[in-house]
Amino acid sequence: MINIADKTKCCGCTACANICPKYCISMQADKEGFLYPKVDIEKCVNCGLCEKVCPTLHTTKKSSVEPKMYAIQFNNSKQLKESASGGAYSALSKAIVNQGGMVWGAAYDENFDVIHTYADSDEKCKKFQGSKYVQSNLGMSFTQVKEMLDSGILTCYSGTPCQIAGLKNFLRKDYDNLITVDLVCAGVPSPKLWHSYLDMQQEQFNSKVKYANFRYKTYGYQCSTMRLEFENGKVYSQSGRIDPMMNFFVSGIAKRPVCYDCPFKGENRNSDLTLFDGWHAEQLTGIKDNDKGFTLLMVHTFKGKKMLDGMQSYIDCYPVDTRKALLYDGVMVNNQPKKHEKRNIFYEVLDESGIEACKREFLHLTFKDYFLEIIKPVLYKSGAIRIVKRIKKRLHS
Ligand SMILES: Cc1cc2nc3c(=O)[nH]c(=O)nc-3n(C[C@H](O)[C@H](O)[C@H](O)COP(=O)(O)OP(=O)(O)OC[C@H]3O[C@@H](n4cnc5c(N)ncnc54)[C@H](O)[C@@H]3O)c2cc1C
Ligand code: SF4
Ligand code: SF4
Ligand code: SF4
Structure with missing residues (x-):
């Protein structure tokens, strides 16, 4: 049974709460306002699943090839302005919903709480635009994602690397209809x-x-x-x-205590795509920067490359040198x-x-x-x- 004695060992990914067959794990806020799992011991049957699924205890399989890197800018200027950098996630969302898929991401609810939710149209996906530098509440989204995947829906899920690791551990198998997108992450406030x-x-x-x-x-x-x-x-x-x-x-x-010792860093990821800020797009692409924002996109898998190909009509896309991009803009790719x-x-x-x-x-x-x-x-x-x-x-x- 999961027991958080050391807060630097829990990223709050909710995988344990989602997997518990007795529904006896709830996520509760501590004094700082971060969510941690709490087990109702009366209902627990000691099956051990919550420990097995935990991504801080058991890492997921990561890609082993050097990622290909691209500088990307969404060609919808209104949506580009609302995005944190080059609007890559908006362009990807568009490609997904146009194939009848479902897109998950972090959005504000009516009280401006940051929560993970889904959308099935370009218009509804606008709520995912922009970085919300606060930990998102995932609720029972992993369970809902599994239901979507099992019913054959093309599903795209974005989040911090620890959230993607939690989702992957929870799912316990590869789905052809799942696209995962993580962000280079400098940690989350409460x-x-x-x-x-x-x-x-x-x-x-x-x-x-x-x-x-x-x-x-x-x-x-x-x-x-x-x-x-x-x-x-x-x-x-x-x-x-x-x-x-x-x-x-x-x-x-x-930041959350675990972030200072984040175990989800590195160039090789368990996601299909990784997004981060392209501050040095001009130096990397050789084109004049229009100061509207570029996303640097790392492609880790064949599925990720296929999605990039599907986004091409919505973006300006420049292949860039992976090592240079990591050197100029990738300090948080490997560092806590x-x-x-x-x-x-x-x-x-x-x-x-x-x-x-x-x-x-x-x-x-x-x-x-x-x-x-x-x-x-x-x-x-x-x-x-x-x-x-x-x-x-x-x-x-
Ligand atoms: C907490 C956090 C820390 C980050 N730290 C860095 C960093 O150190 N260096 C760096 O280069 N980039 C960092 N980023 C990524 C960067 O801010 C941009 O998200 C990235 O450049 C993509 O921009 P975009 O315009 O393509 O995406 P947008 O179109 O702006 O889409 C935003 C995407 O971010 C997701 N998102 C937004 N807020 C959250 C959240 N709270 N939790 C989970 N997912 C969220 C949305 O679901 C969506 O997928 C961080 C992002 C977050 C959320
Ligand atoms: S050991 Fe099993 S029943 Fe108990 S909290 Fe963990 S997952 Fe739930
Ligand atoms: S599964 Fe996630 S939420 Fe549960 S203990 Fe592990 S890191 Fe924390
Ligand atoms: S730094 Fe980011 S990925 Fe690492 S634990 Fe914190 S929120 Fe998760």
Whole structure:
């Protein structure tokens, strides 16, 4: 029977809760707001399935060939703007639903909780656009995916590498009609932090949030902002340096304990496709970057390559050198996020005193940060931001 004595050994993938034949495992939030399995011992029959399925205890089979790499940009400009990078998942979703398939991904529900859900049309798949830098609640999605696969439906499932590993372990066999897509992942903050942040913003704007985008391309792809739109018509837009939610995500102070020792890293994956940010698309492809965002896509399997072929009419696609792409943009492919020395205190402060206290204690902003934020619109309009970024990248490569 699964027993989480060490939180660095559970990624919250829900595979155990989905496989339990007695339905006696529920996922419950701890003080930090991360979900962990809890067994109802009265109902448990000690079958051991929950331990067998756990991807942190038993790894899944990974591809053994060097992945092929492509830089991709979706050719629907409206949807591209809403996507985190090049909109690869939107293009893939389109290809899947056009074949009568079902697409799974992370979306906001009506309370702005991040949950895994599915869609069967291009329009409905729009909810998956954009990275939500908070752990998604998978619910009983693995069980539902299995039902879809068993009834022959082409099913595409995307998530963090640990979520894909959990799904693969749960399914216990290869399905020809399953496409899996993972992301290069720098770890996930807790849903509790996300909700404390939203509550704070809603109080400040005296209105409910109706739209959220962690990486809105306000000043182009290379300089995105957190954007919130409120029911009263007001808009909040601040860069990742200033915005507390993005700052806490990027600084590494707010991640799930397992993320600092993530066992799901590496170039070889158990997914068909892997997506990540193509910051250096210009250097990798040789074409002029339009600053609208490129996704770097790793192809691990024949199935993955077939899906890429099926997306071709919706994308601009450039094969790129795998080693160079990993060198320029793939730092998180193999590396864990560095543990922040104040990580544990951060969540204690959040629990005891709330997010305003976290801001006071852990968000150290200088006059320079605020000054850059104020002059950013001018720098963007004059083209100066793009020039500085380009010079920096040239120096880097
Ligand atoms: C928590 C997290 C950490 C990441 N860390 C890195 C990183 O360090 N380096 C890097 O290069 N890229 C990282 N990414 C990936 C990057 O943010 C983009 O998702 C990627 O470039 C694909 O962009 P796109 O425009 O092609 O996808 P989009 O069209 O924007 O599609 C977004 C995809 O991400 C999935 N998704 C969104 N939020 C979540 C979530 N909370 N949990 C699971 N799946 C989600 C959606 O289901 C969809 O499949 C991370 C993504 C997440 C969610
Ligand atoms: S040992 Fe079997 S019955 Fe008990 S919690 Fe695990 S899966 Fe459920
Ligand atoms: S199966 Fe997933 S949720 Fe269950 S204990 Fe293992 S890592 Fe945690
Ligand atoms: S860093 Fe690893 S453990 Fe954490 S969410 Fe990403 S894949 Fe899962």
